[in-house]
Amino acid sequence: MSKLQALIFDVDGTLADTERDGHRVAFNRAFAEAGLDWEWSVERYGELLAVTGGKERIQQYLTTDHPDFEPPGDRREWIAGLHKAKTAHYTQLIEENVVPLRPGVKRLLQDAREAGLRLAIATTTTPANVTALLQTALGADSLDWFEVIAAGDIVPAKKPAPDIYDYALKALQLEPHVCLAFEDSHAGLQSSRQADLATVITVNDYTQKQDFTGASLVVDHLGEPNLPFEVLAGETGGSTFFDIKLAQYLQDLRHSSRASTT
Secondary structure, eight states, rough: OOOOOOOEEBBBBTTTHHHIIIIIIHHHHHHHHHOOOOOOOOOHHHHHHHHOHHHHHHHHHHHHHHHHHOOOHHHHHHHHHHHHHHHHHHHHHTTTTTTTEEEHHHHHHHHHTTTTEEEEEEEEEOHHHHHHHHHHHHOOTTTGGGGGEEOGGGSSSTTTSSHHHHHHHHHTTGGGGGGEEOOOSSSHHHHHHHHTTTEEEEEOOOTTTTTOOSSSEEESSSOOOOOOOEEEEEOOOOOOOOOOHHHHHHHHHHHHHHHHHO
8 A cells, every 4th residue: 555645735615614704705895995886695606616716706707797897908907906906805804813724624734744744735726815824824834834835826727627736746746646635626626636636525515515426535524533524425434533544544445446446
């Protein structure tokens, strides 16, 4: 069996429930600041999450909800400016500790570091958003915990394309079979699986009804010793919360499954 060497994490919805109370609120604040009467409700934002990337989400909203809207100047530049304002509002919200890490995230990251596992980020959100969340939730030095932070427009195609995971794997100089990815959405799972990564899904309110066929494990959160997770799909070998032992167990299961089919 191959020994697990690295954990690769998505950010929004995986490390923290940032979508509803972070990004959505920040978008609405940016709209108001720009003199727009747009308001993304919790439900509407959930629909827009089918589109990955903030700038792409604004573009989709314009196409479907305001097809006759003509922004001043160049459309692409206007959207980029609106998204930049949204990012500033988002980082302020995060710095105010509005959005905490999900159960088990901090413990797992600390345990992984102690076990000598390498850590990486693979996300479509901007680097500024990643920095704000990590430093607020984990401390000023937490960026150094992650050997690779692949974020934003660093690759041309966003999830569900595999590009961001391919980039992270190349930067780590590791093959996918010695890594484990963590995601929260169908698009994220498509991205990681196309990069041939075994993937753990932690669902949230926006993603709990999505299709996670192909995931190694689907749970409601990573859990704590006193807060067990609910297993929605997959095997845990008796574990009631996610730890390094369970990560290696999933790694071994994957290799056993592949060996039996070859």
